[in-house]
Protein backbone atom coordinates (compact mmCIF):
# COMPACT_ATOMS: atom_id res chain seq x y z
CA UNK A 32 0.00 0.00 0.00
CA UNK A 33 1.22 3.48 -0.80
CA UNK A 34 0.74 5.73 2.20
CA UNK A 35 0.33 9.50 2.33
CA UNK A 36 3.32 11.73 2.95
CA UNK A 37 4.23 12.44 6.60
CA UNK A 38 2.64 15.64 7.89
CA UNK A 39 -0.03 15.55 5.17
CA UNK A 40 -3.53 14.17 5.74
CA UNK A 41 -6.89 13.37 4.25
CA UNK A 42 -10.04 15.09 5.45
CA UNK A 43 -12.67 12.36 5.33
CA UNK A 44 -16.33 12.85 4.35
CA UNK A 45 -17.58 12.56 7.94
CA UNK A 46 -15.36 15.52 8.92
CA UNK A 47 -15.94 17.69 5.88
CA UNK A 48 -19.25 19.12 7.17
CA UNK A 49 -17.38 21.12 9.82
CA UNK A 50 -14.80 22.35 7.28
CA UNK A 51 -17.59 23.52 5.02
CA UNK A 52 -19.40 25.19 7.92
CA UNK A 53 -16.24 27.16 8.78
CA UNK A 54 -15.64 28.14 5.14
CA UNK A 55 -19.27 29.16 4.58
CA UNK A 56 -19.30 31.27 7.74
CA UNK A 57 -16.02 32.92 6.69
CA UNK A 58 -17.23 33.73 3.18
CA UNK A 59 -20.50 35.21 4.43
CA UNK A 60 -18.96 37.33 7.16
CA UNK A 61 -15.92 38.47 5.15
CA UNK A 62 -18.19 39.56 2.34
CA UNK A 63 -20.41 41.44 4.81
CA UNK A 64 -17.24 43.30 5.79
CA UNK A 65 -16.67 44.19 2.13
CA UNK A 66 -13.92 41.66 1.35
CA UNK A 67 -13.84 39.87 -2.03
CA UNK A 68 -12.40 36.47 -2.71
CA UNK A 69 -9.15 36.09 -4.63
CA UNK A 70 -7.81 32.68 -5.68
CA UNK A 71 -4.08 32.28 -6.04
CA UNK A 72 -1.68 29.59 -7.21
CA UNK A 73 -0.11 27.36 -4.56
CA UNK A 74 3.19 27.52 -6.45
CA UNK A 75 5.23 30.71 -6.72
CA UNK A 76 8.79 31.68 -7.50
CA UNK A 77 11.00 31.03 -4.47
CA UNK A 78 12.29 34.58 -4.62
CA UNK A 79 8.83 35.91 -3.71
CA UNK A 80 8.97 34.27 -0.29
CA UNK A 81 12.70 34.73 0.28
CA UNK A 82 12.30 38.46 -0.25
CA UNK A 83 8.77 38.86 1.19
CA UNK A 84 8.95 36.77 4.36
CA UNK A 85 12.66 37.39 5.03
CA UNK A 86 15.74 35.28 4.33
CA UNK A 87 16.60 34.61 7.97
CA UNK A 88 13.18 33.51 9.15
CA UNK A 89 12.51 29.87 10.12
CA UNK A 90 10.09 29.55 7.22
CA UNK A 91 12.58 30.56 4.55
CA UNK A 92 15.65 29.07 6.21
CA UNK A 93 14.34 25.59 6.80
CA UNK A 94 10.65 24.99 6.15
CA UNK A 95 9.90 25.65 2.49
CA UNK A 96 9.16 22.98 -0.10
CA UNK A 97 11.45 24.29 -2.80
CA UNK A 98 12.49 22.59 -6.01
CA UNK A 99 13.82 23.32 -9.46
CA UNK A 100 11.26 22.37 -12.10
CA UNK A 101 12.08 20.71 -15.41
CA UNK A 102 12.48 24.11 -17.03
CA UNK A 103 15.08 25.16 -14.46
CA UNK A 104 12.86 27.59 -12.49
CA UNK A 105 13.29 27.68 -8.72
CA UNK A 106 9.80 27.29 -7.29
CA UNK A 107 8.22 26.95 -3.84
CA UNK A 108 4.90 25.61 -2.55
CA UNK A 109 3.50 28.63 -0.76
CA UNK A 110 4.17 28.60 2.99
CA UNK A 111 1.71 31.51 3.49
CA UNK A 112 -0.61 33.63 1.38
CA UNK A 113 0.27 37.28 2.01
CA UNK A 114 3.27 37.42 -0.34
CA UNK A 115 1.15 35.87 -3.11
CA UNK A 116 -1.70 38.34 -2.52
CA UNK A 117 0.75 41.23 -2.77
CA UNK A 118 2.36 39.75 -5.88
CA UNK A 119 -1.07 39.50 -7.55
CA UNK A 120 -1.97 43.02 -6.38
CA UNK A 121 1.11 44.43 -8.10
CA UNK A 122 0.99 42.16 -11.14
CA UNK A 123 -2.61 43.09 -12.01
CA UNK A 124 -1.98 46.81 -11.76
CA UNK A 125 -4.13 47.44 -8.66
CA UNK A 126 -1.86 50.15 -7.21
CA UNK A 127 -2.56 52.51 -10.11
CA UNK A 128 -6.19 51.65 -10.77
CA UNK A 129 -7.85 50.37 -7.63
CA UNK A 130 -5.34 50.79 -4.80
CA UNK A 131 -7.79 50.03 -2.02
CA UNK A 132 -8.41 46.30 -1.99
CA UNK A 133 -10.05 44.13 0.61
CA UNK A 134 -9.29 40.54 -0.29
CA UNK A 135 -9.74 37.12 1.26
CA UNK A 136 -8.49 33.74 0.23
CA UNK A 137 -8.77 30.19 1.55
CA UNK A 138 -6.55 27.25 0.86
CA UNK A 139 -3.60 25.03 1.60
CA UNK A 140 -0.14 26.20 2.71
CA UNK A 141 3.01 24.10 3.03
CA UNK A 142 5.73 24.22 5.67
CA UNK A 143 8.14 21.41 6.39
CA UNK A 144 7.93 21.70 10.16
CA UNK A 145 8.16 18.84 12.63
CA UNK A 146 4.64 17.37 12.62
CA UNK A 147 2.85 17.36 15.96
CA UNK A 148 -0.60 18.09 17.34
CA UNK A 149 -1.94 21.18 15.54
CA UNK A 150 1.08 21.31 13.23
CA UNK A 151 0.99 19.86 9.75
CA UNK A 152 3.17 20.12 6.68
CA UNK A 153 0.13 20.89 4.56
CA UNK A 154 -2.37 23.00 6.47
CA UNK A 155 -5.17 25.36 5.51
CA UNK A 156 -5.45 29.05 6.18
CA UNK A 157 -8.24 31.57 5.86
CA UNK A 158 -6.61 34.89 4.98
CA UNK A 159 -7.93 38.44 4.83
CA UNK A 160 -5.79 41.30 3.54
CA UNK A 161 -6.62 45.01 3.29
CA UNK A 162 -4.33 46.96 0.97
CA UNK A 163 -4.06 50.68 0.40
CA UNK A 164 -5.40 51.92 3.74
CA UNK A 165 -3.02 53.36 6.35
CA UNK A 166 -5.69 54.60 8.76
CA UNK A 167 -5.65 52.94 12.20
CA UNK A 168 -9.36 52.21 11.74
CA UNK A 169 -8.28 49.68 9.09
CA UNK A 170 -6.28 47.82 11.76
CA UNK A 171 -9.29 47.87 14.07
CA UNK A 172 -11.57 46.73 11.26
CA UNK A 173 -9.39 43.76 10.37
CA UNK A 174 -8.92 42.71 13.99
CA UNK A 175 -12.65 42.99 14.68
CA UNK A 176 -13.42 40.94 11.58
CA UNK A 177 -11.12 38.22 12.90
CA UNK A 178 -12.57 38.21 16.41
CA UNK A 179 -16.16 38.38 15.16
CA UNK A 180 -15.51 35.45 12.87
CA UNK A 181 -13.96 33.33 15.62
CA UNK A 182 -16.84 33.96 17.99
CA UNK A 183 -19.47 33.42 15.27
CA UNK A 184 -18.00 30.12 14.29
CA UNK A 185 -18.04 28.98 17.93
CA UNK A 186 -14.62 29.66 19.51
CA UNK A 187 -15.22 30.73 23.11
CA UNK A 188 -11.83 31.00 24.77
CA UNK A 189 -9.78 33.05 22.28
CA UNK A 190 -7.49 35.82 23.51
CA UNK A 191 -6.11 38.42 21.11
CA UNK A 192 -2.54 39.49 21.94
CA UNK A 193 -1.70 42.81 20.35
CA UNK A 194 1.56 44.71 19.93
CA UNK A 195 3.13 47.40 17.77
CA UNK A 196 6.45 46.60 16.10
CA UNK A 197 7.10 50.21 15.11
CA UNK A 198 8.32 51.31 11.71
CA UNK A 199 11.65 51.83 9.87
CA UNK A 200 11.96 55.17 11.74
CA UNK A 201 11.84 53.79 15.26
CA UNK A 202 12.55 50.07 15.09
CA UNK A 203 16.29 50.25 14.24
CA UNK A 204 17.07 52.20 17.43
CA UNK A 205 15.03 49.73 19.48
CA UNK A 206 16.73 46.78 17.78
CA UNK A 207 20.09 48.31 18.62
CA UNK A 208 19.12 48.61 22.27
CA UNK A 209 17.73 45.07 22.37
CA UNK A 210 20.86 43.76 20.65
CA UNK A 211 23.06 45.36 23.30
CA UNK A 212 20.87 43.87 26.05
CA UNK A 213 21.10 40.43 24.44
CA UNK A 214 24.86 40.67 23.84
CA UNK A 215 25.32 41.00 27.60
CA UNK A 216 23.48 37.68 28.03
CA UNK A 217 24.97 35.85 25.04
CA UNK A 218 26.10 32.84 27.07
CA UNK A 219 22.54 32.13 28.21
CA UNK A 220 20.98 31.86 24.73
CA UNK A 221 20.28 28.85 22.53
CA UNK A 222 22.35 28.33 19.38
CA UNK A 223 19.70 29.75 17.05
CA UNK A 224 19.27 32.93 19.08
CA UNK A 225 23.01 33.43 19.43
CA UNK A 226 23.25 33.39 15.66
CA UNK A 227 20.32 35.73 15.16
CA UNK A 228 21.07 38.11 18.03
CA UNK A 229 22.90 40.54 15.75
CA UNK A 230 20.65 40.37 12.67
CA UNK A 231 17.22 39.77 14.12
CA UNK A 232 17.25 40.29 17.90
CA UNK A 233 13.44 40.55 18.05
CA UNK A 234 13.22 36.86 17.26
CA UNK A 235 14.94 36.10 20.56
CA UNK A 236 11.87 37.49 22.37
CA UNK A 237 9.81 34.76 20.69
CA UNK A 238 12.13 31.81 21.38
CA UNK A 239 10.41 28.89 23.09
CA UNK A 240 13.54 27.77 25.00
CA UNK A 241 13.26 28.36 28.75
CA UNK A 242 16.81 29.71 28.94
CA UNK A 243 16.19 32.35 26.27
CA UNK A 244 12.85 33.31 27.84
CA UNK A 245 14.62 33.75 31.18
CA UNK A 246 17.46 35.72 29.63
CA UNK A 247 15.13 38.32 28.10
CA UNK A 248 12.74 38.71 31.06
CA UNK A 249 13.87 42.31 31.63
CA UNK A 250 14.58 43.18 28.01
CA UNK A 251 13.55 46.65 26.84
CA UNK A 252 10.05 46.74 25.42
CA UNK A 253 9.29 47.93 21.89
CA UNK A 254 6.19 49.82 22.98
CA UNK A 255 8.41 52.10 25.11
CA UNK A 256 10.44 52.96 22.01
CA UNK A 257 7.81 53.82 19.39
CA UNK A 258 8.17 57.08 17.47
CA UNK A 259 5.32 59.60 18.01
CA UNK A 260 3.60 58.59 14.74
CA UNK A 261 3.65 54.87 15.62
CA UNK A 262 2.53 55.63 19.19
CA UNK A 263 -0.38 57.70 17.93
CA UNK A 264 -1.33 55.01 15.41
CA UNK A 265 -1.27 52.26 18.03
CA UNK A 266 -3.29 54.31 20.53
CA UNK A 267 -5.91 55.00 17.86
CA UNK A 268 -6.16 51.27 17.03
CA UNK A 269 -6.61 50.35 20.69
CA UNK A 270 -9.13 53.08 21.25
CA UNK A 271 -11.23 52.03 18.22
CA UNK A 272 -11.23 48.41 19.39
CA UNK A 273 -12.10 49.43 22.94
CA UNK A 274 -14.97 51.63 21.74
CA UNK A 275 -16.59 48.55 20.23
CA UNK A 276 -16.23 46.70 23.53
CA UNK A 277 -13.61 44.22 22.35
CA UNK A 278 -11.01 43.11 24.88
CA UNK A 279 -7.41 42.50 23.82
CA UNK A 280 -4.21 41.81 25.74
CA UNK A 281 -1.33 44.23 25.21
CA UNK A 282 1.73 42.06 24.70
CA UNK A 283 4.99 43.95 24.11
CA UNK A 284 6.74 40.56 23.76
CA UNK A 285 4.69 39.57 20.73
CA UNK A 286 6.89 39.27 17.66
CA UNK A 287 5.94 37.33 14.57
CA UNK A 288 7.78 34.71 12.55
CA UNK A 289 7.71 36.75 9.34
CA UNK A 290 9.81 39.84 8.70
CA UNK A 291 7.35 42.03 6.81
CA UNK A 292 5.45 43.35 9.81
CA UNK A 293 5.33 47.01 10.82
CA UNK A 294 3.26 48.68 13.53
CA UNK A 295 0.19 46.71 14.66
CA UNK A 296 0.70 42.96 15.02
CA UNK A 297 -1.50 40.42 16.71
CA UNK A 298 -1.96 36.77 17.46
CA UNK A 299 -5.07 34.99 18.71
CA UNK A 300 -4.37 32.24 21.21
CA UNK A 301 -6.46 29.59 22.89
CA UNK A 302 -5.91 27.19 25.78
CA UNK A 303 -7.60 24.34 23.95
CA UNK A 304 -4.70 23.26 21.75
CA UNK A 305 -1.62 22.51 23.83
CA UNK A 306 1.71 23.84 22.54
CA UNK A 307 0.46 25.05 19.15
CA UNK A 308 -1.82 27.61 20.78
CA UNK A 309 -2.03 30.24 18.00
CA UNK A 310 -5.16 29.94 15.89
CA UNK A 311 -4.57 33.14 13.96
CA UNK A 312 -1.91 35.76 13.43
CA UNK A 313 -1.47 38.90 11.46
CA UNK A 314 -0.60 42.54 11.36
CA UNK A 315 0.37 45.51 9.30
CA UNK A 316 2.97 45.26 6.53
CA UNK A 317 3.35 48.76 5.16
CA UNK A 318 6.65 48.02 3.39
CA UNK A 319 5.80 44.76 1.64
CA UNK A 320 4.26 46.06 -1.61
CA UNK A 321 7.34 48.21 -2.16
CA UNK A 322 9.70 45.40 -1.20
CA UNK A 323 8.09 43.22 -3.87
CA UNK A 324 8.42 45.87 -6.58
CA UNK A 325 5.26 47.99 -6.25
CA UNK A 326 4.77 51.56 -5.08
CA UNK A 327 4.71 52.40 -1.36
CA UNK A 328 1.38 50.99 -0.21
CA UNK A 329 0.13 50.17 3.28
CA UNK A 330 -1.35 46.76 4.03
CA UNK A 331 -2.75 44.78 6.93
CA UNK A 332 -4.22 41.32 7.28
CA UNK A 333 -4.38 38.03 9.11
CA UNK A 334 -4.42 34.30 8.59
CA UNK A 335 -6.47 31.81 10.58
CA UNK A 336 -5.07 28.30 10.94
CA UNK A 337 -8.09 26.35 9.81
CA UNK A 338 -6.84 22.95 11.02
CA UNK A 339 -6.40 24.27 14.56
CA UNK A 340 -9.76 26.03 14.45
CA UNK A 341 -11.42 22.80 13.33
CA UNK A 342 -9.77 20.87 16.16
CA UNK A 343 -11.29 23.25 18.69
CA UNK A 344 -14.75 23.13 17.14
CA UNK A 345 -14.70 19.35 16.67
CA UNK A 346 -14.16 18.94 20.41
CA UNK A 347 -17.43 20.78 21.08
CA UNK A 348 -19.49 17.73 20.11
CA UNK A 349 -21.82 19.59 17.79
CA UNK A 350 -22.96 17.60 14.79
CA UNK A 351 -21.90 19.23 11.52
CA UNK A 352 -22.30 16.14 9.37
CA UNK A 353 -24.25 16.58 6.17
CA UNK A 354 -27.22 14.27 6.67
CA UNK A 355 -29.55 13.30 3.86
CA UNK A 356 -33.04 14.80 4.18
CA UNK A 357 -34.84 11.58 3.24
CA UNK A 358 -33.94 7.97 2.70
CA UNK A 359 -35.70 6.08 -0.07
CA UNK A 360 -36.17 2.39 0.75
CA UNK A 361 -37.42 -0.03 -1.86
CA UNK A 362 -38.08 -3.69 -2.52
CA UNK A 363 -38.09 -5.24 -5.97
CA UNK A 364 -36.70 -4.10 -9.30
CA UNK A 365 -39.76 -2.04 -10.30
CA UNK A 366 -39.68 -0.07 -7.05
CA UNK A 367 -35.96 0.48 -7.46
CA UNK A 368 -36.44 2.08 -10.87
CA UNK A 369 -39.06 4.46 -9.51
CA UNK A 370 -36.90 5.33 -6.50
CA UNK A 371 -33.94 6.01 -8.78
CA UNK A 372 -36.03 8.59 -10.68
CA UNK A 373 -37.32 10.19 -7.48
CA UNK A 374 -33.85 10.48 -6.03
CA UNK A 375 -32.62 12.40 -9.06
CA UNK A 376 -35.77 14.53 -9.11
CA UNK A 377 -35.46 15.42 -5.41
CA UNK A 378 -31.77 16.26 -5.83
CA UNK A 379 -32.64 18.61 -8.69
CA UNK A 380 -35.16 20.29 -6.36
CA UNK A 381 -32.50 20.79 -3.68
CA UNK A 382 -33.46 17.90 -1.41
CA UNK A 383 -30.80 15.43 -0.35
CA UNK A 384 -32.32 12.01 -0.88
CA UNK A 385 -30.28 8.88 -0.27
CA UNK A 386 -30.92 5.31 -1.27
CA UNK A 387 -28.92 2.13 -1.69
CA UNK A 388 -29.07 0.66 -5.16
CA UNK A 389 -27.64 -2.58 -3.83
CA UNK A 390 -30.26 -2.88 -1.07
CA UNK A 391 -31.27 -6.50 -0.47
CA UNK A 392 -34.16 -6.18 1.99
CA UNK A 393 -36.30 -3.53 3.63
CA UNK A 394 -34.58 -4.37 6.89
CA UNK A 395 -31.19 -3.59 5.34
CA UNK A 396 -32.54 -0.29 4.01
CA UNK A 397 -33.89 0.68 7.44
CA UNK A 398 -30.54 -0.18 9.01
CA UNK A 399 -28.70 2.02 6.53
CA UNK A 400 -31.17 4.89 7.08
CA UNK A 401 -30.58 4.57 10.82
CA UNK A 402 -26.81 4.64 10.35
CA UNK A 403 -27.05 7.78 8.24
CA UNK A 404 -29.20 9.41 10.91
CA UNK A 405 -31.96 10.25 8.44
CA UNK A 406 -35.23 11.33 9.99
CA UNK A 407 -37.69 10.60 7.15
CA UNK A 408 -37.76 7.30 5.33
CA UNK A 409 -39.91 6.69 2.27
CA UNK A 410 -40.77 3.04 1.72
CA UNK A 411 -41.81 1.64 -1.63
CA UNK A 412 -42.35 -2.11 -1.30
CA UNK A 413 -44.40 -4.48 -3.44
CA UNK A 414 -47.66 -3.69 -1.58
CA UNK A 415 -47.21 0.06 -1.90
CA UNK A 416 -46.36 -0.31 -5.56
CA UNK A 417 -49.54 -2.30 -6.16
CA UNK A 418 -51.63 0.42 -4.46
CA UNK A 419 -49.70 3.25 -6.11
CA UNK A 420 -48.75 4.55 -2.66
CA UNK A 421 -45.65 5.16 -0.56
CA UNK A 422 -45.16 4.83 3.16
CA UNK A 423 -43.44 7.74 4.87
CA UNK A 424 -41.94 6.95 8.26
CA UNK A 425 -40.72 9.47 10.82
CA UNK A 426 -37.78 7.70 12.49
CA UNK A 427 -37.91 9.98 15.53
CA UNK A 428 -41.56 9.48 16.46
CA UNK A 429 -41.92 6.10 14.68
CA UNK A 430 -45.16 7.43 13.15
CA UNK A 431 -45.86 6.46 9.58
CA UNK A 432 -48.49 7.22 7.01
CA UNK A 433 -49.41 6.07 3.54
CA UNK A 434 -49.73 8.59 0.74
CA UNK A 435 -50.72 8.36 -2.90
CA UNK A 436 -47.59 8.57 -5.08
CA UNK A 437 -49.01 11.67 -6.76
CA UNK A 438 -48.90 13.57 -3.42
CA UNK A 439 -45.63 12.30 -2.10
CA UNK A 440 -43.14 14.68 -3.72
CA UNK A 441 -45.09 17.72 -2.51
CA UNK A 442 -45.33 16.15 0.93
CA UNK A 443 -41.54 15.66 1.12
CA UNK A 444 -41.02 19.26 0.08
CA UNK A 445 -43.26 20.40 2.95
CA UNK A 446 -41.52 18.08 5.42
CA UNK A 447 -38.01 19.11 4.53
CA UNK A 448 -38.98 22.74 4.29
CA UNK A 449 -39.61 22.63 8.01
CA UNK A 450 -36.26 20.94 8.68
Ligand code: HAM
Nearest residue numbers: 111113150151154309310311312313314332333334336
Ligand atom coordinates in the same frame (compact mmCIF):
# COMPACT_ATOMS: atom_id res chain seq x y z
P1 HAM B 1 1.48 32.73 10.63
O1 HAM B 1 1.46 33.16 12.06
O2 HAM B 1 2.75 32.14 10.13
O3 HAM B 1 1.08 34.00 9.77
O4 HAM B 1 0.33 31.69 10.37
C1 HAM B 1 -1.01 31.99 10.71
C2 HAM B 1 -1.68 30.80 11.36
O5 HAM B 1 -1.56 29.63 10.53
C3 HAM B 1 -1.05 30.36 12.67
O6 HAM B 1 -1.53 31.13 13.75
C4 HAM B 1 -1.52 28.90 12.78
O7 HAM B 1 -2.83 28.86 13.30
C5 HAM B 1 -1.55 28.47 11.34
N1 HAM B 1 -0.36 27.65 11.04
C6 HAM B 1 0.88 28.07 10.75
N2 HAM B 1 1.71 27.02 10.54
C7 HAM B 1 0.96 25.90 10.70
C8 HAM B 1 1.22 24.50 10.62
N3 HAM B 1 2.42 24.02 10.29
N4 HAM B 1 0.20 23.63 10.84
C9 HAM B 1 -1.04 24.10 11.16
N5 HAM B 1 -1.33 25.41 11.24
C10 HAM B 1 -0.36 26.31 11.02
C11 HAM B 1 1.01 34.02 8.42
O8 HAM B 1 1.01 33.03 7.72
C12 HAM B 1 0.79 35.41 7.86
N6 HAM B 1 0.77 35.32 6.40
C13 HAM B 1 -0.49 36.00 8.40
C14 HAM B 1 -0.79 37.34 7.82
C15 HAM B 1 -1.69 37.63 6.86
N7 HAM B 1 -0.23 38.48 8.18
C16 HAM B 1 -0.73 39.49 7.43
N8 HAM B 1 -1.62 38.96 6.63
